[in-house]
Amino acid sequence: MAGGLIALDEARDRLLALADPRPAISLPLVETTGLTLAEPLVSLRSQPAADLSAMDGYAVRGADLPGPWRVIGESAAGRPFAGAIGPGEAARISTGATVPAGADCVVVQEDVARDGERLTLTGDGPAAPGAHIRRAGHDFAHGALLAEAGAVIDARLIALAAMAGHGNLRVLPRPRIAILSTGDELVPPGEALPSPAHIPASNGVMLASLLSALPCDLAVPPLLPDDRATIAAALDAHRQADVIVTTGGASVGDHDLIQPALADCGGTVDFWRIAMRPGKPVMVGRLGEAIVLGLPGNPVSAYVTATLLLLPLVRRMLGYPSLAPIISQAIAGETFPANGLRQDFVRARWQDGRLVRLGNQDSGALLALHQADALVVRPISASAAEPGDPVDYIALRQGS
Ligand SMILES: Nc1nc2c(c(=O)[nH]1)N[C@H]1C(S)=C(S)[C@@H](COP(=O)(O)OP(=O)(O)OC[C@H]3O[C@@H](n4cnc5c(N)ncnc54)[C@H](O)[C@@H]3O)O[C@H]1N2
């Protein structure tokens, strides 16, 4: 605890501990990208199931080199040659076609000349018996363990599963996430603002964009007014979600209604207020099975807390191995002042390979947030970091 606030690490641990294991489901391969395997992936077949040619050419017996041969048939992909290759015989063969019985190597077509049934060697021919043949089971055998439970499914794993005989995979389901934005001042992005007291609602689209990097099902109902009963009804309507994220109304003002509304519909608060800047008024609670994550309304606070808390929570629900953002080290390019009792996430940019602060550190300043390459992480009660000192940071841009 620091000044009645809980430390971010503890807050994240408590939040992640609320994520109960969810039952696995079976989904068609094309719907599994980004999900994780709920059970080990075991091969239902050997690949390939027979010796196949790796080249277009002729299947022959190595003992018969350097030819000539008599072409007695063809083996095409999916349509194997029914007979066997005897001494002095060859079969036309295409890439991916089954090597006929009796043959033990393939001569590529660039190395031979064909005149009717007669085939003669014009080039080097195969280097050795077995040349240009993919042996049965050379990729994987029937019953082989191909991937462990928990593996994150990507295009490569989907291809492997398909080749191993699977049409569906057992996975942890996509988390269902509801995003509720509250505030009388809010107007949907792009719509006319009735007065200077109104602002475009940026948090909902920001959160949807952040979450689009992960497989989840989003529900984004219309903007909610600062009305306790309306907010309670909206929370209640989404109690089937895995996570209900709210923005705004998390603080102490007369119109900060998330906690009272949550209580009205039978929810409970697990903790409120974290020793971090921006993002202090974060609230975490439950509504039935749903986890309720109340983020501050200030747009930068909402972004930083979503990055540090919401994304790790969704990653935990998905069964990902790594949860928290990666903290790296860089060199300070200017003085970062001594810090107080809240862990500080300073918007910073690269300058000559070092990190410097952006001028506008207000928790509503979206231009400075856009310009930031990194969040410099300043620990609670840290003394000043002088130019040349190491500082921790979280990269906000790819490659930075
Ligand atoms: N007396 C105190 N006042 C405040 C405290 C405090 O401890 N004592 N904490 C401050 C801090 S820190 C923050 S952060 C904010 C958080 O307030 P709320 O979560 O209650 O958010 P609102 O008051 O509803 O809004 C804050 C700010 O953000 C704008 N906003 C809200 N929603 C959106 C949205 N969807 N898109 C864009 N912008 C949004 C809103 O208009 C306000 O300007 O409280 C401080 N106050």
Ligand code: MOO
């Ligand atoms: O700590 Mo509040 O999150 O902006 O400024």
